[in-house]
Amino acid sequence: MLKTRIIPCLDVDDGRVVKGINFVSLKDAGDPVEQATIYSKEGADEITFLDITATHQKRKPMIEVIKKTAANCFVPLTVGGGIRDVKGMTEFLNAGADKVSINSAAIKNPYLIQEGSVKFGNQCIVVAIDAKKKSNGWNVFINGGRVDTGIDAIKWAKKAESLGAGEILLTSMDQDGTKNGFDIELTSTISNSLKIPVIASGGVGSLEHFLTGIKNGGASAVLAASVFHFKEITITEVKKYLKSNGVEVRIDNFIKNQYD
Amino acid sequence: MKETLIIDYGSGNIRSVFNALNEVSHDKNIKIKVTSSANHLKHASHIILPGVGSFESCIRGLEKSGLKEQLIENVIEKRKPFLGICVGMQMLATKGYEKGEFPGLNWIRGEVKKIQTPNKNLKIPHMGWNSLKFLKRNKFINKLLEKIKFSNVDEICAYFVHSYNFNLKNEEEKILSTNHGEEITAMVSNKNIIGTQFHPEKSHYFGLAFLETFLEDWDF
Numbered sequence: 001m002l003k004t005r006i007i008p009c010l011d012v013d014d015g016r017v018v019k020g021i022n023f024v025s026l027k028d029a030g031d032p033v034e035q036a037t038i039y040s041k042e043g044a045d046e047i048t049f050l051d052i053t054a055t056h057q058k059r060k061p062m063i064e065v066i067k068k069t070a071a072n073c074f075v076p077l078t079v080g081g082g083i084r085d086v087k088g089m090t091e092f093l094n095a096g097a098d099k100v101s102i103n104s105a106a107i108k109n110p111y112l113i114q115e116g117s118v119k120f121g122n123q124c125i126v127v128a129i130d131a132k133k134k135s136n137g138w139n140v141f142i143n144g145g146r147v148d149t150g151i152d153a154i155k156w157a158k159k160a161e162s163l164g165a166g167e168i169l170l171t172s173m174d175q176d177g178t179k180n181g182f183d184i185e186l187t188s189t190i191s192n193s194l195k196i197p198v199i200a201s202g203g204v205g206s207l208e209h210f211l212t213g214i215k216n217g218g219a220s221a222v223l224a225a226s227v228f229h230f231k232e233i234t235i236t237e238v239k240k241y242l243k244s245n246g247v248e249v250r251i252d253n254f255i256k257n258q259y260d
Numbered sequence: 261m262k263e264t265l266i267i268d269y270g271s272g273n274i275r276s277v278f279n280a281l282n283e284v285s286h287d288k289n290i291k292i293k294v295t296s297s298a299n300h301l302k303h304a305s306h307i308i309l310p311g312v313g314s315f316e317s318c319i320r321g322l323e324k325s326g327l328k329e330q331l332i333e334n335v336i337e338k339r340k341p342f343l344g345i346c347v348g349m350q351m352l353a354t355k356g357y358e359k360g361e362f363p364g365l366n367w368i369r370g371e372v373k374k375i376q377t378p379n380k381n382l383k384i385p386h387m388g389w390n391s392l393k394f395l396k397r398n399k400f401i402n403k404l405l406e407k408i409k410f411s412n413v414d415e416i417c418a419y420f421v422h423s424y425n426f427n428l429k430n431e432e433e434k435i436l437s438t439n440h441g442e443e444i445t446a447m448v449s450n451k452n453i454i455g456t457q458f459h460p461e462k463s464h465y466f467g468l469a470f471l472e473t474f475l476e477d478w479d480f
Contacts, residue, residue, distance in 0.1 A: 001391065002382075002386065003390065003391070255416075
């Protein structure tokens with residue numbers, strides 16, 4: 001049976017891991033290559049890098065981070081942040097990323113999803129949605145959560161799917177950084193509207209939160225950043241807890257051999 | 261010195277396959293090379309055909325570059341160890357039904373068809389880690405299991421990303437399977453030819469052990 005994926009996310013700024021609270025006030029959390037290697041040994045099912053303040057001048061350190069990580073971690077690697085066009089996707093993929101995540105650029109030009117999925121395959125294109133609650137549903141925000149597009153998150157997710165997105169990385173801006181748990185209503189609404197997998201993100205603070213995100217939110221994968229960085233919860237703990245609560249997870253990272 | 265060739269015919273990401281092979285070959289006197297030139301195949305000891313994208317675009321890529329003829333000569337006639345990954349495995353089929361009907365290499369008989377999931381909750385693409393069922397214990401598999409020394413084979417997982425399944429004509433050639441609403445072919449094998457639907461280069465320790473086994477003499 002297909003396993004629920006546990007994905008640590010590393011927010012990278014100028015080649016260093018940082019983690020913000022509610023999308024601001026950054027705190028340094030270390031070397032991304034080293035972190036990613038530790039995570040893959042602990043059993044991370046994928047690794048996600050978000051280049052959070054990506055401007056063109058700062059692209060180079062990120063490319064180096066991807067190259068080094070891809071040579072050391074043999075699990076799928078997703079990279080996002082600052083991708084504006086197919087050329088930007090190609091740069092990250094050639095460096096060793098397996099998937100690219102696009103957000104603001106997809107809102108500005110939805111056909112970028114189509115263009116990317118035709119060129120690299122649907123599995124390669126992750127559409128990241130930052131959603132914030134309004135009186136009736138959720139709106140999509142762009143530019144790192146700074147700009148309200150006024151677009152309905154459910155409609156946008158469906159459109160992204162129809163244009164060829166392989167999965168949706170869904171972040172609740174209301175929950176992000178709060179450690180109060182995923183937005184279950186948002187996650188389940190989007191997941192039930194789509195055929196493609198949804199990765200729940202934003203707000204995880206305890207082991208129970210992972211479980212509810214999967215069981216009640218219907219997420220195919222759960223993503224977290226600070227709880228892993230600051231070692232409040234380890235990936236091994238999450239997997240043991242989920243398994244004891246009836247969720248199928250991969251635990252064969254305990255295979256010991258000469259690669260360890 | 262042995263030379264393992266990764267065929268680059270313009271489909272998808274070759275680097276992750278290269279990285280993983282590099283990791284398991286550095287103390288083995290094996291050179292890993294990426295090539296798009298058909299001529300290089302004659303010097304190779306092992307051949308790897310990756311594949312990302314649609315069945316049709318991958319088959320066209322092979323045909324355009326003249327690689328198909330060289331592949332037939334080196335894999336079918338000279339019987340060099342061959343590994344096809346993902347669409348690289350699907351292309352071994354008789355026919356593929358992705359966005360039309362297209363002939364494959366017909367090295368392993370069968371058809372590649374869209375995964376049918378009666379269960380609405382199962383997502384397509386089949387994306388992520390899934391547990392492997394060991395259907396056959398051939399020499400390759402025995403050597404692989406010896407290498408990973410993991411007692412519980414029911415728990416061994418590999419990383420999959422695909423929407424199409426290789427339905428084999430001859431079940432004997434199906435070595436590993438997994439499940440996603442229907443039985444999914446995970447590994448096929450016939451003599452010197454191996455194909456995996458999963459991505460060994462992305463399947464962590466198990467995947468590295470798989471690739472290392474392929475590089476060694478596994479006596480087909």
